Each structure stands twice: as C-alpha cells, then as structure tokens.
Amino acid sequence: MPARSTTAAAGDPLAKLLAPPPNETEAQRVARLEAETEAKRVSDMIDEELQREEKAQRRGPKPVKILLLGQSESGKSTTLKNFQLLHSPKAFKAERASWRAVVHLNVVRSIRLILEAISEAQAQLYAGTGASPPISPVSAHDDSDDPAAAPPVLTADHLKLKMRLSPLLQVESALVRKLTPAGSAEREATQLAHAHAAQPELAAAVAAARAREVAVNSQFAWKGMFSRLVTNPRGSFESDAIDWDDPEDPGRILYACRDDMIALWHDETIRQLLRGRRVRLQDSPGFFLDDLDRITSPRYVPTDDDILRARLKTLGVSEYRFTIREGRMPISRDWRIFDVGGHRSLQRAAWAPYFDDMDAIIFLAPLSCFDQVLDEDAGVNRVEDSVLLWKSIVSNVLLSHTSLVLFLNKVDILQAKLEAGIQFGRFIISYGDRPNNYESAAQYMRRKFAQIQKDYSPTQRPFYHHFTTVTDTKQTTKILRDVQDTVIQRNLKNSKLIT
Ligand SMILES: Nc1nc2c(ncn2[C@@H]2O[C@H](COP(=O)(O)OP(=O)(O)OP(=O)(O)O)[C@@H](O)[C@H]2O)c(=O)[nH]1
Numbered sequence: 001m002p003a004r005s006t007t008a009a010a011g012d013p014l015a016k017l018l019a020p021p022p023n024e025t026e027a028q029r030v031a032r033l034e035a036e037t038e039a040k041r042v043s044d045m046i047d048e049e050l051q052r053e054e055k056a057q058r059r060g061p062k063p064v065k066i067l068l069l070g071q072s073e074s075g076k077s078t079t080l081k082n083f084q085l086l087h088s089p090k091a092f093k094a095e096r097a098s099w100r101a102v103v104h105l106n107v108v109r110s111i112r113l114i115l116e117a118i119s120e121a122q123a124q125l126y127a128g129t130g131a132s133p134p135i136s137p138v139s140a141h142d143d144s145d146d147p148a149a150a151p152p153v154l155t156a157d158h159l160k161l162k163m164r165l166s167p168l169l170q171v172e173s174a175l176v177r178k179l180t181p182a183g184s185a186e187r188e189a190t191q192l193a194h195a196h197a198a199q200p201e202l203a204a205a206v207a208a209a210r211a212r213e214v215a216v217n218s219q220f221a222w223k224g225m226f227s228r229l230v231t232n233p234r235g236s237f238e239s240d241a242i243d244w245d246d247p248e249d250p251g252r253i254l255y256a257c258r259d260d261m262i263a264l265w266h267d268e269t270i271r272q273l274l275r276g277r278r279v280r281l282q283d284s285p286g287f288f289l290d291d292l293d294r295i296t297s298p299r300y301v302p303t304d305d306d307i308l309r310a311r312l313k314t315l316g317v318s319e320y321r322f323t324i325r326e327g328r329m330p331i332s333r334d335w336r337i338f339d340v341g342g343h344r345s346l347q348r349a350a351w352a353p354y355f356d357d358m359d360a361i362i363f364l365a366p367l368s369c370f371d372q373v374l375d376e377d378a379g380v381n382r383v384e385d386s387v388l389l390w391k392s393i394v395s396n397v398l399l400s401h402t403s404l405v406l407f408l409n410k411v412d413i414l415q416a417k418l419e420a421g422i423q424f425g426r427f428i429i430s431y432g433d434r435p436n437n438y439e440s441a442a443q444y445m446r447r448k449f450a451q452i453q454k455d456y457s458p459t460q461r462p463f464y465h466h467f468t469t470v471t472d473t474k475q476t477t478k479i480l481r482d483v484q485d486t487v488i489q490r491n492l493k494n495s496k497l498i499t
C-alpha cells in the first residue's frame with residue numbers, strides 16, 4: 001500500500017518534501033512511521049506545556065500566603081483588620097454597622113465586670129470576710145491600693161445604680177444570640193481574669209469569678225446578622241440606627257442607661273473598689289468606657305479606631321485575600337492572609353495543616369501581659385507562653401524555609417504599665433534588677449526572642465522584628481508595607497530570580 005500519493009507530491013512542493021523516498025523498503029517504511037509517531041508525541045507534549053504556561057501566566061504568579069500566629073488576645077485579628085484597611089478600605093468601612101454590635105457588647109461586658117465587683121464586695125461585707133479576692137482583669141499593680149485594706153463603703157445610691165443598670169444584661173444576651181449561630185457553644189466561659197502567676201490562691205479565686213467572652217466562628221457570617229442596621233427602612237444606619245419601637249433594641253437600652261453607666265465609671269468609690277481588687281479595665285481588650293457618651297449615641301457609627309479596638313475572639317480560621325501590583329510590571333499577585341484562633345487547647349491544634357505552604361508567618365507576642373496568666377491555664381505566665389510558642393515555631397522543620405516576622409506587640413500598654421510602676425522583674429524573674437523602664441524591658445525581650453531564633457532554627461535565617469501597637473493604624477500600615485516588601489524579596493530570592 002503506497003504511503004502517499006505520488007501524484008499529489010508531484011504538484012505540491014511541501015508534499016513533495018515530506019513524501020517517502022521512492023525506493024522505500026518495507027523496513028524503512030515501518031521505521032519512518034515510528035519516527036513520525038514519536039515526533040508527533042513530542043510535538044503534542046510541547047504544545048500542552050506551552051498551553052499550561054500560557055494559562056499559568058494568565059492566572060498570575062503563585063499567591064503569597066501569610067499566617068498570623070500568637071496566643072489568644074495577642075492581636076492577630078487586629079493585624080488582619082489592618083491588612084483589610086490597607087487593601088480594601090471601602091469594604092472595611094462598609095462593615096462598620098456590624099462592628100457597632102461588638103463595641104456595644106464590649107461596653108456591656110465591662111459594666112458587667114464592675115457590677116460583679118460590687119456584688120462580691122457586698123457579699124463579702126455581709127459575710128464579714130474583710131479582704132476581697134480580685135476579679136478579672138487583674139493586674140498585680142504595685143501602686144494600687146492595698147487589697148487587704150477594708151473595701152470602700154458602698155452607699156444606697158451605688159446599689160440603686162446597679163439595679164438601674166441590670167437591663168444591660170439582657171442587652172448582652174440579645175447581642176450574643178445574634179452574633180452566634182443558634183445552638184452553638186461559642187459563648188464559652190473564658191476566664192478573662194488575669195491573676196498573678198505567683199499567687200495561685202488568687203488564681204483560684206479568679207476562676208470562681210469567670211467572665212464570659214464571646215467568640216465567633218470565622219465560618220459564620222455574623223456580620224450579615226447586623227445588616228438590618230444598614231438597610232433599615234427608615235434610612236441608612238448613619239441617620240437612624242435604633243429601632244425606637246422595639247423596647248429590646250440594644251441601642252435603645254444602651255442609650256437609656258448612658259448616664260448611669262457614665263456615673264458608675266466615674267464614681268470615685270467604684271474606682272477605689274476596682275483598684276483595691278486590682279481590676280484594670282483600661283488595659284483590657286475591648287475597653288470603651290472612656291467613650292460612653294459617643295458610642296451610646298443613637299447615631300453612633302464606629303470609627304476605624306473603634307473597629308480595631310473592638311474585641312471578638314476568633315474560632316476557626318479566617319482568610320482574607322487581596323491583590324498587589326508588583327513594581328512597574330503589569331503583573332498582579334494574589335495575597336492570602338490566614339487568621340487563626342489562639343486559644344491554647346481549643347485552637348492551636350488547628351494551626352499545623354497551614355504550616356506546609358506558607359511564605360511567611362507573622363508571629364505576635366504581646367509584651368504588655370508580663371503580669372498576666374493565660375485564661376486557659378492560670379499557672380502559665382502569658383509572656384512565658386509566647387516565648388515557648390515562638391521556640392516551637394522557630395524550631396519546626398516544616399517551617400525552616402518560611403520567613404518569620406515577629407511583632408513584639410501591645411507596646412503602648414507595656415509602656416503604660418511600666419510608667420504606672422508595675423515591676424517587670426517581679427514577673428519575668430530572669431530580668432533581675434535591670435531598670436524598670438520601657439527601653440530596657442523592650443530590648444531585653446527582643447534579645448530573648450532573637451536568641452531563641454538563633455539557637456533553635458534548623459537553618460540560619462534573618463531575625464525580622466517590629467515593636468508594634470497594632471491598634472495604631474498609621475504605624476501598623478507602615479510596618480505591613482515593610483513586611484510585604486520583605487516577603488516579596490525573600491520570595492524572589494527563593495525562586496532564584498535574584499541571588
Ligand atoms: N492597646 C492595644 N490593644 C491591642 C493591641 N493589639 C491588639 N489589641 C487589642 O487586644 C484585643 C485582642 O486582639 P485580637 O486581635 O482580637 O487578638 P487575637 O490574637 O485575634 O485573639 P484570638 O482570636 O482569641 O486568638 C483587641 O481588643 C485589640 O483591639 C495593641 O497593640 N495595643
């Protein structure tokens with residue numbers, strides 16, 4: 001059987017070129033067909049590869065992935081909010097109405113802590129026990145009133161104030177019901193109390209005075225639950241957020257209790273009671289009592305700063321995506337930031353699956369909590385917990401090629417506590433009798449974290465660190481840009497584009 005028509009070859013120069021030799025033997029013909037089949041296979045393979053490359057180019061380069069790690073309350077979600085504010089400011093602002101509910105919840109919680117302190121003081125007075133154990137959040141504050149001293153005398157007016165504020169407890173339940181899906185156990189009883197690690201007997205007392213903290217699962221679209229505030233038929237949430245026809249509307253009750261809340265927070269006897277019980281609400285997450293006038297107003301809309309200060313504990317993992325155009329190139333790169341819950345027993349087990357594929361980890365170590373213990377384990381100092389956690393992250397072989405960026409966070413509170421006279425060396429024993437000032441304490445902790453990285457990293461890597469107050473957006477924006485540049489440089493280096 002002729003392989004090709006010699007007649008066609010006669011007229012067509014290409015066909016003539018490809019035509020088999022005229023005296024081709026059977027063996028030559030078989031060999032030629034095999035060679036042609038092989039050539040076609042190679043050519044198809046090259047085509048497929050080209051198509052794949054073209055597709056990948058259209059999709060853009062591999063996304064950069066950053067994981068936020070650190071103990072609970074270290075500032076991970078607040079850092080994520082800063083990324084959102086930097087890259088999607090419009091979307092961030094569009095969610096302001098939802099954050100109002102969280103701010104209100106934070107306020108109600110602070111008030112509840114004060115009311116609980118009053119109740120306990122009353123109970124002790126009746127029981128005639130004298131000295132009072134602290135409730136949360138506790139700071140072993142050197143300049144505080146002597147806790148063993150007789151508690152200040154509460155008058156009938158204080159008790160009336162307490163009674164008038166009781167509807168706030170309903171507000172709390174109503175807001176929690178909306179924030180958490182029905183039947184979920186997300187309103188866990190977390191011990192907000194920060195007892196002195198060296199005083200286990202106080203820790204036990206604190207455990208008895210547990211305060212509940214609301215946690216929201218990242219999978220649950222809680223922000224949608226408050227969309228009513230935006231789509232209120234009376235107009236936008238900026239002009240009228242409160243449903244005045246609903247006697248249970250949280251905004252309405254808060255507004256009605258506004259003067260009593262302000263009176264309670266500014267009352268000198270109550271302040272004395274809190275000091276005596278070593279309760280420092282002003283250093284605790286979600287503190288808004290100095291802004292009561294503003295945030296209980298019917299037209300209150302949270303500012304960016306309020307949203308960053310609002311406290312809502314994370315359960316699960318949330319992911320935020322954004323795109324950055326790189327240099328002058330028409331290439332955009334996707335970035336993905338992962339925020340996880342930091343609670344020790346409940347959340348940290350969920351971190352490991354994310355270790356595999358991360359370009360960088362931002363590790364948050366709050367320096368201000370040197371005088372506090374973990375909510376989940378009253379025997380563990382919080383700074384000590386951060387140090388141990390850092391050690392386990394830097395020594396993890398799965399992360400040996402991941403860039404680590406350390407945020408020594410909450411330096412504003414660290415500064416305030418040291419200025420208030422709380423002794424760093426009393427809690428961080430290895431600090432000894434070094435000067436009790438910010439510069440010395442901050443540098444001491446920096447050296448400690450740097451040394452651990454040096455001693456425990458499986459491979460040598462640069463020590464990237466920043467002293468941060470992630471509630472300060474201006475400062476944090478600068479730092480995040482810096483981190484992004486570092487990650488891009490490391491990324492390029494790793495992909496051998498530069499050496
Ligand atoms: N003053 C001050 N407050 C901060 C700072 N960083 C975070 N906070 C506050 O601390 C609280 C806890 O911060 P989050 O970002 O919720 O902590 P987290 O690490 O996400 O905690 P989990 O979700 O429980 O793991 C929030 O109320 C923040 O506003 C800081 O640098 N300074």
Ligand SMILES: [Mg+2]
Pocket residue numbers: 076077078312313314339340341342
């Ligand atoms: Mg969080």
